[in-house]
Amino acid sequence: xxxxxxxxxxxxxxxxxxxxxxxxxxxxxxxxxxxxxxxxxxxxxxxxxxxxxxxxxxxxxxxxxxxxxxxxxxxxxxxxxxxxxxxxxxxxxxxxxxxxxxxxxxxxxxxxxxxxxxxxxxxxxxxxxxxxxxxxxxxxxxxxxxxxxxxxxxxxxxxxxxxxxxxxxxxxxxxxxxxxxxxxxxxxxxxxxxxxxxxxxxxxxxxxxxxxxxxxxxxxxxxxx
Numbered sequence: 001x002x003x004x005x006x007x008x009x010x011x012x013x014x015x016x017x018x019x020x021x022x023x024x025x026x027x028x029x030x031x032x033x034x035x036x037x038x039x040x041x042x043x044x045x046x047x048x049x050x051x052x053x054x055x056x057x058x059x060x061x062x063x064x065x066x067x068x069x070x071x072x073x074x075x076x077x078x079x080x081x082x083x084x085x086x087x088x089x090x091x092x093x094x095x096x097x098x099x100x101x102x103x104x105x106x107x108x109x110x111x112x113x114x115x116x117x118x119x120x121x122x123x124x125x126x127x128x129x130x131x132x133x134x135x136x137x138x139x140x141x142x143x144x145x146x147x148x149x150x151x152x153x154x155x156x157x158x159x160x161x162x163x164x165x166x167x168x169x170x171x172x173x174x175x176x177x178x179x180x181x182x183x184x185x186x187x188x189x190x191x192x193x194x195x196x197x198x199x200x201x202x203x204x205x206x207x208x209x210x211x212x213x214x215x216x217x218x219x220x221x222x223x224x225x
Contacts, residue, residue: 071094071216072092073089074089075088075089075090075127076089082134083131084128084130084131085129085131086127086128086129087127088124088126089124089126089144089146090123090124090125091146091150091216092120092122093120093121093123094119095118095119095120095151095153097153097172098117098119098153099117099161099173100114100162100163101114101171102165121149121150121151123147123149123181124148125144126144126145126146127142127143127144127185128142129142130142136190136191137189137190137191139186139188140187140188142203144182144185146180147180147181148179148181149176149179150176150177150181150205150212150214151174152175152177152214153172153173153174154175155171155172156170156172159171177207177211177214178207178209180207180209181205181208181214182206183203183205184204185201185204187199188200189222195224196222196223198222199219199221201217202217203215203216
């Protein structure tokens, strides 16, 4: 039984494209600490500053939305047979291009009323990958099951965001999908040496209970131990 360590770095405009349906009507998802003033009998340290979704009542239209320019997907597993590998894969998403939004209440988001959208999202997947052939170039198909969160960058229908209220800008937020994911994938692995290979793949994911139909495209390296 040989080990498999796959490190996949997704970058450029083809890194990730997703589609999130919003038929439930609640898909906005600015995440920021919400300040809850302590009661008169409680010390100030009891104030709640845990991250929460403060824009969850914002309905978004269905459509294709990018998740991020870059995310990293390290993967570790084992070949049970020459053509079958089981693995665990992480998905660490880095998000940019969003805008801060001022809370209508003025007391949310740490007490200053400025809510900052999420800068990332994390998910973990279990994968089964079946390889075809025995040569240097081996196509493969995969089945994926996972938990976590994927976020898509969306433009909202108002233009009152930004850190400076005197100079508002268009509102760009993130829509959260998950926490459960499943779907197929496929690609090709090219062996360069007995212990080193290149890989290119496409992975389709369906997310529930916050629905998304998502596709990741990427490439990387495989080290066989």
